[in-house]
Amino acid sequence: MTEPLPPFPRRVKGARPRFHDEPAIDRLLAMLVALTSEVSVLADRVATLETLSGVGHGAVDAHVPDLAERERREARREALIARVFAALEVELEGEEPGDYWETIGRIERGEL
Template sequence: MTDGAGETPNTDVKLPRSSKGARSRFFDDPAIDQMMTFFLELMAETNALRERVDTIERLLDEKGSISRDEIEAYRPDADGEAERSAWSQAFLKRVMRFHEPD
């Protein structure tokens, strides 16, 4: 949805702070579900940290010195986004041991 000038209006979205209903179970042992949740959350955090390091490296290459505000405001160009996406996909394949069909 856009306003008359073709711009997307800035609207705040309020998400619930907690889930409702029972936690999904995928394994007979609830400890395995907890371990998998921990593992997937750790993978997401690792990926986020890797993107932040990538941001810092790119800004330092470009400017030589940077501020925290510049790190927070940075958005990669299309090539940078493609590199990050490729790294994330390779990370998932390594950690989850996904294999391409022969």
């Protein structure tokens, strides 16, 4: 029997890597990497659940949720978006929204 791997350290030692002169860009990249890793883990978990349930791969994509389930998903999605963008919202407080919110609205409506 093989020994379990030791846990990863909770804190990384040393300075954060810098890729761009603007620290906000580096923070955005860190957010993107974190979200990408979460999506990867979730995709693996969905595949595992499909396999274990015996419904086969792709069954989740074929599922059509009812109205109540769609509403629960929308609420969960909105909460996730609020958490992800909370750091940016703090920076935007007190500033004139300008074209930023109009662009976000166009993205939400599928115009971009």
